[in-house]
Amino acid sequence: MEQTLATNTGAPAPRPESDRAARTRARLQAVALDLFVRQGFEETTVEQIAAAAGVSHMTFFRYFPTKESVAVEDPYDPLLAEAVAAQPASLSAFERVRRGTRDAMAAAPPSVDLETAARIGLMSLTPALRARAWENTNETQRVIIDALVTTGSPRADAVVATGACVGAVMTALLDWGAQADPRPSLGECVVDALDRLDPRRLLAAAEEETS
Amino acid sequence: MEQTLATNTGAPAPRPESDRAARTRARLQAVALDLFVRQGFEETTVEQIAAAAGVSHMTFFRYFPTKESVAVEDPYDPLLAEAVAAQPASLSAFERVRRGTRDAMAAAPPSVDLETAARIGLMSLTPALRARAWENTNETQRVIIDALVTTGSPRADAVVATGACVGAVMTALLDWGAQADPRPSLGECVVDALDRLDPRRLLAAAEEETS
DNA sequence: CCATCGGTGTTAGTAGCTAACATCGGCACC
DNA sequence: GGTGCCGATGTTAGCTACTAACACCGATGG
Numbered sequence: 165m166e167q168t169l170a171t172n173t174g175a176p177a178p179r180p181e182s183d184r185a186a187r188t189r190a191r192l193q194a195v196a197l198d199l200f201v202r203q204g205f206e207e208t209t210v211e212q213i214a215a216a217a218g219v220s221h222m223t224f225f226r227y228f229p230t231k232e233s234v235a236v237e238d239p240y241d242p243l244l245a246e247a248v249a250a251q252p253a254s255l256s257a258f259e260r261v262r263r264g265t266r267d268a269m270a271a272a273p274p275s276v277d278l279e280t281a282a283r284i285g286l287m288s289l290t291p292a293l294r295a296r297a298w299e300n301t302n303e304t305q306r307v308i309i310d311a312l313v314t315t316g317s318p319r320a321d322a323v324v325a326t327g328a329c330v331g332a333v334m335t336a337l338l339d340w341g342a343q344a345d346p347r348p349s350l351g352e353c354v355v356d357a358l359d360r361l362d363p364r365r366l367l368a369a370a371e372e373e374t375s
Numbered sequence: 376m377e378q379t380l381a382t383n384t385g386a387p388a389p390r391p392e393s394d395r396a397a398r399t400r401a402r403l404q405a406v407a408l409d410l411f412v413r414q415g416f417e418e419t420t421v422e423q424i425a426a427a428a429g430v431s432h433m434t435f436f437r438y439f440p441t442k443e444s445v446a447v448e449d450p451y452d453p454l455l456a457e458a459v460a461a462q463p464a465s466l467s468a469f470e471r472v473r474r475g476t477r478d479a480m481a482a483a484p485p486s487v488d489l490e491t492a493a494r495i496g497l498m499s500l501t502p503a504l505r506a507r508a509w510e511n512t513n514e515t516q517r518v519i520i521d522a523l524v525t526t527g528s529p530r531a532d533a534v535v536a537t538g539a540c541v542g543a544v545m546t547a548l549l550d551w552g553a554q555a556d557p558r559p560s561l562g563e564c565v566v567d568a569l570d571r572l573d574p575r576r577l578l579a580a581a582e583e584e585t586s
Numbered sequence: 587c588c589a590t591c592g593g594t595g596t597t598a599g600t601a602g603c604t605a606a607c608a609t610c611g612g613c614a615c616c
Numbered sequence: 617g618g619t620g621c622c623g624a625t626g627t628t629a630g631c632t633a634c635t636a637a638c639a640c641c642g643a644t645g646g
């Protein structure tokens with residue numbers, strides 16, 4: 165009952181991993197991604213991953229709750245909620261999500277792309293991974309919505325704005341992951357997607373009709 | 376090789392079910408939903424569903440490819456793509472998706488809600504079902520994007536517009552499914568969500584800032 | 587009256603995932 | 617410098633979702 169930080173989201177205080185544990189985790193993830201890329205996700209068994217990493221399959225599940233999680237683990241999510249909450253409360257919920265997400269992605273280093281690109285490519289062609297990715301997104305959305313609501317946005321607006329922005333980004337990313345190689349960087353893809361949701365731009369396009 | 380209709384999406388022509396088969400399928404679905412609601416999705420085994428329906432577990436899998444599919448089967452999806460394609464090509468991609476989806480939902484009968492509400496409620500509290508629902512959405516999005524692109528919208532616009540509208544609707548629905556009982560109808564929820572994405576409304580809200 | 591065929595059951599197997607318990611190796615503390 | 621604790625891992629056994637192969641049964645039609 166003596167929680168020290170408010171950022172705790174319900175998990176029972178995962179103590180920091182030892183060096184050894186961190187190395188085992190990294191080895192498992194690297195080996196798994198390599199196998200997934202080379203022979204496909206469904207065609208790779210957990211047993212194979214564990215053997216290639218020199219551990220037993222139980223050790224794999226001690227580090228990753230599911231086979232999917234090793235491919236969709238994403239460290240960006242908390243940053244997004246933070247960036248959204250940092251937007252001025254005077255803006256609409258939609259603009260706060262849109263600009264917050266855009267800022268966070270524009271600030272992200274463009275070098276992480278290599279491994280991340282492989283992961284997104286895998287997702288775009290593996291239904292089970294797409295499903296998990298969306299489910300991850302769900303938690304991200306919950307956090308963003310909370311951030312919006314606790315800083316004054318009406319709940320209905322927060323829900324719709326978050327769903328729209330996150331949905332647009334995810335769909336754009338999956339489309340990006342399925343494309344052939346001459347393509348923009350991941351960050352550019354996200355920023356471009358969010359720019360296309362600029363209300364000014366949307367309204368300009370909408371007004372080309374009569375009335 | 377002798378396909379008769381163009382609406383075939385790649386599946387090998389599923390012949391219409393016999394009466395007996397349709398009854399078995401309906402019985403399985405009804406029994407499954409009942410068990411899911413009463414004792415939870417994870418806590419219900421396929422064996423239990425099959426037994427309660429008076430068949431073997433193999434018969435269950437002949438009708439539903441996964442345990443999740445019996446809870447997330449959704450007949451609305453094809454209608455959406457149709458409604459989007461029916462929007463005038465002079466509109467922006469975003470407005471075509473937004474209005475198409477809105478029209479389709481506004482036209483849907485408000486009576487289907489009972490069983491559908493149960494299904495969405497289940498989704499909102501079962502991670503595995505949410506994941507499947509999102510994955511279903513993926514196919515819907517693909518169809519909508521195709522419809523937009525083949526009728527003149529730039530691909531990037533189509534992808535972002537579809538992701539935003541579908542994401543907003545899904546998020547709103549899951550939020551709706553998690554709410555307590557005094558709540559609007561499912562159709563009203565969707566229409567309200569899409570109205571909140573009206574570019575005019577977004578811009579009005581955005582302009583309350585300086586510049 | 588028999589052949590066919592759709593719907594179903596039986597059996598056996600694979601893979602993801604979990605629980606219980608044993609083991610091994612390093613680190614702290616005396 | 618022993619010694620005991622504890623974290624990381626292994627072993628084993630088991631459950632559940634899901635699949636393949638094949639046998640059966642009942643209706644329908646020639």
